[in-house]
Amino acid sequence: MDQAIQKALRALPSVDELLNHPRAVPFKGLHPRAEVVAAAREALAAARREILAGEGGGTIDVPGPQAPTAEDLLTTTEALLTAWSAPGLRRVFNLTGVVVHTNLGRSCLPASVTDRVAEVARSYSTLEYDLDAGGRGTREVHVEALLTRLTGAEAAFVVNNNAGAVLLLLMALASGREVLVSRGQLVEIGGSFRLPDIMRAGGVTLVEVGTTNRTRVGDYEAAVTADTALILRVHTSNYRILGFTEEAELQELVELGRRRGVPVADDLGSGALVPLGAFAAEPDVAASLRSGVDVVCFSGDKLLGGPQAGILVGRAEVIDRLRKHPVARALRLDKLTLAALEATLQLYRDPERAMREIPTLRCLNRTPEETGALAQALQAAIEDRCEDGFILEVEKTGARAGGGALPLAEVPSHAVRLRIPEPPVQSAAPEGTARPAGAAGGPGGSEGTDVAASRATKATVSALEAQLRRAPVPVIARVAQDSVFLDVLALDPDDVETVADSIAWAVEQVVG
Ligand SMILES: *Cc1c(COP(=O)(O)O)cnc(C)c1O
Numbered sequence: 067m068d069q070a071i072q073k074a075l076r077a078l079p080s081v082d083e084l085l086n087h088p089r090a091v092p093f094k095g096l097h098p099r100a101e102v103v104a105a106a107r108e109a110l111a112a113a114r115r116e117i118l119a120g121e122g123g124g125t126i127d128v129p130g131p132q133a134p135t136a137e138d139l140l141t142t143t144e145a146l147l148t149a150w151s152a153p154g155l156r157r158v159f160n161l162t163g164v165v166v167h168t169n170l171g172r173s174c175l176p177a178s179v180t181d182r183v184a185e186v187a188r189s190y191s192t193l194e195y196d197l198d199a200g201g202r203g204t205r206e207v208h209v210e211a212l213l214t215r216l217t218g219a220e221a222a223f224v225v226n227n228n229a230g231a232v233l234l235l236l237m238a239l240a241s242g243r244e245v246l247v248s249r250g251q252l253v254e255i256g257g258s259f260r261l262p263d264i265m266r267a268g269g270v271t272l273v274e275v276g277t278t279n280r281t282r283v284g285d286y287e288a289a290v291t292a293d294t295a296l297i298l299r300v301h302t303s304n305y306r307i308l309g310f311t312e313e314a315e316l317q318e319l320v321e322l323g324r325r326r327g328v329p330v331a332d333d334l335g336s337g338a339l340v341p342l343g344a345f346a347a348e349p350d351v352a353a354s355l356r357s358g359v360d361v362v363c364f365s366g367d368k369l370l371g372g373p374q375a376g377i378l379v380g381r382a383e384v385i386d387r388l389r390k391h392p393v394a395r396a397l398r399l400d401k402l403t404l405a406a407l408e409a410t411l412q413l414y415r416d417p418e419r420a421m422r423e424i425p426t427l428r429c430l431n432r433t434p435e436e437t438g439a440l441a442q443a444l445q446a447a448i449e450d451r452c453e454d455g456f457i458l459e460v461e462k463t464g465a466r467a468g469g470g471a472l473p474l475a476e477v478p479s480h481a482v483r484l485r486i487p488e489p490p491v492q493s494a495a496p497e498g499t500a501r502p503a504g505a506a507g508g509p510g511g512s513e514g515t516d517v518a519a520s521r522a523t524k525a526t527v528s529a530l531e532a533q534l535r536r537a538p539v540p541v542i543a544r545v546a547q548d549s550v551f552l553d554v555l556a557l558d559p560d561d562v563e564t565v566a567d568s569i570a571w572a573v574e575q576v577v578g
Contacts (some may be wrong), residue, residue, distance in 0.1 A: 070130030074117045077081065077133035078273045081106050089140040158540040159565050163479060163553030165429045166336075166469030170542060171470040172367040172374070174425040179372070179409040186405040193266050193401045202384070206389075208404055210412040216339060217351045219362075219379035224407065225397035229259045231363035231376030232333055236268035238391040239361075239384070240331060244271045246328075248281040248308050248314070251300040261300060262287035270295070272433040279311045283318040290326050296325055299359075300333045301349060329360040331385060336469055337364025337377070340417040340427075351379065360384045366403075368469035371426030372410030373403045429556050430467055434478045439553040440562070441480035447566035448573075455487040455577035465555040479555035484569075485548065486526040486577075523548050526576060533575040537568035 084090060084106045087543040113487060117131045134142075160170045175183070184192075196203030206224055213222035222242070225231050236245060245265060252274070254260045265272040297319050316332065325329040332354045348369060354362045361384050366375025376397070378388060386523055388394060399407070413420045421427050432440075441460040448458060461483045464476030520574040531550055534541040544551045557565065 068120075068130070071117055071120065074131045074133045075114060078110060078113060078117075079139065081110065084110070084136055084139055084143065086532065087136050087140060087389045089137050089142070091371050093144045096322050097151060097524075100179060101150060101424075102143070103427060105146040106139070108146055109139045112142065113139060113150060122425060133153065148297065150504045153361035154292035156540075158542050159561065160556045161461055161481075161541055161543045161552040161554065161565070161566065163465035163481065163544060163551070163555055165426060165465070165477075165556045166368050166467055167542075168469060171405050172426075172469055173371045175373065175406055175410065176413070176423045176425065178413070179406050181512065182409040183402050183405045187402055191405075192403060193404070196253075201481050205289050205398070205401070208408045209411060212408065212415075213377065213379055216411060217362075217412050218271065218354050219356055219381075219458050221382040221387075222377065222379045223394070224366075224378070224399055224404075225376040225394065226403075227374050228333070228335065228365040228376040229264065229361055231263055231378050232261075232396040233268050233511065234376075234388055234391060234393055234397055235331055235363060236265060236270050236296070237393050238388045239331070240270040241270075242269060243295035244273045244291065244293045245296045246273050246275050246286055246289050246294060248276050248285075249274045249278050249300050249301065249309070250276065250281055250313060250384065255298055258350060279307050279309065281313055283314040283322055286314060286319060287322055287326075290322070290328060291499055294328050295327070297330045299330065301335045316354065316357040316359060324358075324361075329357075330401075331380075332359045332362045334362055334364040336368035336467075337362075338369040339414055340420060345395055359390075365469070366407055366410075369426065369430075369467070370410065371424035374405035375399060375403055375407050406489035425556075425558070430477060432479070432555060434437060434462070434480070435467045437478075437480040437554050439484050440557060440559055441552075443559070443562050444544045444557070445482045445556055447562050448484075448569050451566055453577075455486075457487060459485070463551065463553050463555075465553055479553055479557060481544075481551040481553040484530070484550040484552065484573075486523050486530070520548070530572060530576045533572035534569065536575075539564060541565060541572070 079087075081103060084092065085102065086407075090102075097105075112132050119133055119560060158170060161166055162170070165171050174182045192204050193205070193209075194205050195201070202549070205438065206222075208221045213224075214220065225234055247261065247265075252261050262272055271293075275281055275289050275291050299316060299319060316330075319330050321399055322328075334349055334351060334354060338348045338350045339352075341353070351364060359380065361380030362485055363378045366377055370377075372440060378385060385409055410424065413423055423432060438460065445458050445460055459482070461481055463479045463481045465479035467475065467477060527545055527548055527550055531543055531545050534543050534550070541552070544553065552565075552569070
């Protein structure tokens with residue numbers, strides 16, 4: 067082995083030496099001893115790997131790999147301990163302009179709902195206990211009556227998520243048999259939920275009906291055989307097929323199903339419970355049931371604004387088959403989710419109250435005046451905290467519901483747009499020629515410097531977006547047009563000051 071490498075390896079301190087070093091004192095007591103030892107070992111192992119790879123520390127005077135100092139190793143140790151003790155699942159601010167953002171946890175629960183969750187989490191509860199009978203009860207009973215009253219369904223059943231609800235209804239109603247689905251409705255939701263895959267997993271044969279853009283009820287009728295167990299309508303929640311298109315009406319499918327003795331299921335995906343305001347264009351659960359389908363399923367955490375759950379409502383006889391299927395047990399809700407779902411549904415007893423108190427609903431129904439005022443408040447709070455060095459403007463945006471709801475509808479909103487002024491350009495554009503920020507090669511300008519300036523702006527903007535994600539409470543924003551857009555549609559007004567703190571922190575890292 068290279069002598070320089072051997073020398074560097076020998077120069078590394080032992081774990082004990084590291085732990086007894088004064089530099090370890092400030093953090094040693096803050097973490098469990100076993101973790102401190104493990105972190106020191108890992109810091110040493112990383113240093114050893116670097117030395118063996120011939121990396122690390124060589125200078126002109128002393129060539130070859132060098133052992134890091136004990137101080138450096140302890141800095142690495144402390145960083146590891148900090149990373150290990152920080153929660154991975156934590157709070158962020160959603161300034162993306164997508165309210166039901168699947169990657170950011172979809173819906174936020176109101177305080178009245180989280181209070182109930184906390185109480186049930188801390189105590190014993192009536193999860194499966196019937197207080198009147200003094201004995202065993204069922205866990206679903208807590209939400210079923212609410213759901214039937216709210217939707218007008220005969221019966222209801224809840225599972226872990228809507229993908230689970232679709233799987234359960236396929237397995238319980240159509241295992242080993244055929245299910246008819248329009249070619250225009252073979253959806254993929256978020257990469258992991260693809261209808262044809264769920265069908266295969268559920269052991270049912272998918273029979274594709276019609277074409278991608280046009281499917282008529284006659285296509286379904288022609289595909290019905292003695293083996294057809296179910297007609298499934300899927301709400302194309304995250305896309306639309308536009309132009310020369312046709313879809314069979316739910317009503318027509320119901321009539322066909324009655325004539326041929328085939329049940330009809332409707333996967334609504336987002337499922338609005340109240341057809342108010344922003345959701346006017348989204349099919350609502352009660353309307354779907356009124357058309358006569360046997361069972362409707364939808365998510366708990368999309369437009370409902372509650373916890374992750376899959377909700378099934380429909381005819382009593384069909385819901386009973388779902389309830390009794392062995393897989394239902396594997397998909398059941400835990401008590402925390404049940405508490406959250408029950409408390410959320412109770413808010414819907416008064417739809418106006420639901421609109422006011424459920425964050426997803428409240429945000430989606432904000433007026434442009436409200437988002438404009440909120441964006442101005444955020445702009446002012448950022449200005450209070452930051453020196454110059456960038457440009458802040460309030461701009462109109464087209465935000466989105468997200469979660470696969472209302473895919474084409476833009477929700478009018480506002481954002482604080484944060485731009486970095488370009489570095490001064492040597493050969494200026496002729497007087498009176500306005501050049502939009504970040505636009506390369508303006509008329510009369512020196513193309514080379516403009517392109518370089520634009521590149522510098524782009525780099526700064528993406529650095530700022532990255533620092534926003536590292537802020538004390540991370541801020542998730544959107545980069546477009548060489549700017550960072552901080553959309554306020556999903557921002558709680560009570561959080562303006564805290565968000566501004568995080569933004570000021572990120573700006574400080576970038577602009578200095
Ligand atoms: C979102 C969605 C699902 C999956 O629901 P999860 O609650 O995410 O499991 C299924 N079908 C449709 C049409 C959807 O929009």
